[in-house]
Amino acid sequence: MPLLYYIRHGETDWNVESRLQGRRDIPINARGRAQARQSGEILRELIARDGVDATSLDFVASPLVRARETMELVRATLGLDAKAYGVDPRLAEVAFGAWEGFTSAELGQRFPDAYAKRETDKWHFTPPQGESYAAASIRTRAWYGALTRDTVAVAHGGTLRGLVVQLGIATLDHAPFLDVSQGVVYVIEPGSIARYA
Numbered sequence: 057m058p059l060l061y062y063i064r065h066g067e068t069d070w071n072v073e074s075r076l077q078g079r080r081d082i083p084i085n086a087r088g089r090a091q092a093r094q095s096g097e098i099l100r101e102l103i104a105r106d107g108v109d110a111t112s113l114d115f116v117a118s119p120l121v122r123a124r125e126t127m128e129l130v131r132a133t134l135g136l137d138a139k140a141y142g143v144d145p146r147l148a149e150v151a152f153g154a155w156e157g158f159t160s161a162e163l164g165q166r167f168p169d170a171y172a173k174r175e176t177d178k179w180h181f182t183p184p185q186g187e188s189y190a191a192a193s194i195r196t197r198a199w200y201g202a203l204t205r206d207t208v209a210v211a212h213g214g215t216l217r218g219l220v221v222q223l224g225i226a227t228l229d230h231a232p233f234l235d236v237s238q239g240v241v242y243v244i245e246p247g248s249i250a251r252y253a
Contacts, residue, residue, distance in 0.1 A: 059206040060244040061099055061113075063130060064213055064236050065122040066091040071238075074159045078152035078186065081121045091239030092126040096133025098241045098252050099208065110134050114207040115141035118148050118215065127210040146199035150214035153186030178232035179221075189232055193218030216242065225249050 066088025070077050084092065103110055115136075117127040128138040155163060163171045174181040182188045196219045213236035220226040224247060226234060236242075240253045 057200075057246050058203045060200070060203070061102065061206075061208045062216055062219075062242040062244055063092075063095045063099070063126065063208070063210045063240075064216065064238050065118075065120075065126040065210060066095075066129075067238050068122050070157075076152040076156050076158055076160075076163075077122075078149055078156040079120065080156050084122050084125050088122070088126070088238070089129060092129035093133050094239045095126070095241055096130040099130060100134055102241060102243065102252060108206065110136060112206070114203070114205055116144050116147065116207060116209050117141060118211040119143045119145055120148060120212070123147070123210045123212065130208070130210065144199055146195040147209060147211040147215055149212035150189060150192040150218070151185075151187045152183050154184040155186060179228040189214065189218055189221075190228070193222050197222035212236075219244070220249060223247070 066084040068077065068082040068088060069085050070080070070082045071088075072085070100110075103113070115127065115131060117123045124143070127141055131141060132138045158166070160171075170183075174183070179189045182191070192214060196215050200219060200222070216236050217226075217231045217234050220234065221228050221231045223244070225244075237251070237253070240251055243250045243252065
């Protein structure tokens with residue numbers, strides 16, 4: 057399989073407030089823009105180290121604005137046309153449905169039984185009008201399986217959590233709690249993931 061350089065979108069105000077974003081189109085904030093540029097600099101160092109020409113890579117982002125803004129800053133940092141990249145809906149964040157916009161504390165107060173159920177099995181739990189990590193991981197695996205060359209992807213924490221289970225890198229019990237940082241680059245090969253900050 058091709059090498060995957062994976063970047064989580066930069067910080068949003070909802071990240072700061074610990075709100076579930078899911079499919080809500082929340083833009084990145086000033087810190088998020090700095091993180092995106094930092095990811096671009098890390099990526100530039102990685103591909104230089106590996107003797108890779110940036111123009112030989114595929115670039116693809118989630119359709120959500122926070123991922124697209126991040127991708128454009130990453131590409132600009134690499135000296136590439138900021139807008140010349142693909143978008144794939146299979147990279148969209150896990151949908152939290154009716155729970156989007158709430159913090160964990162708010163969910164625990166408003167929906168204590170459902171929230172407690174989620175905490176016992178985050179991988180399989182489906183919020184109202186949302187999707188489970190298990191379901192999201194299937195579409196992410198389909199996207200990964202279609203890669204034909206080394207790729208830079210900008211997407212989301214939930215998307216990466218689903219992918220690492222499908223690739224046998226993390227267990228379904230561990231993956232929902234995996235910390236997916238902003239302002240870093242993850243390099244994924246079959247069976248392994250490395251984090252560069």
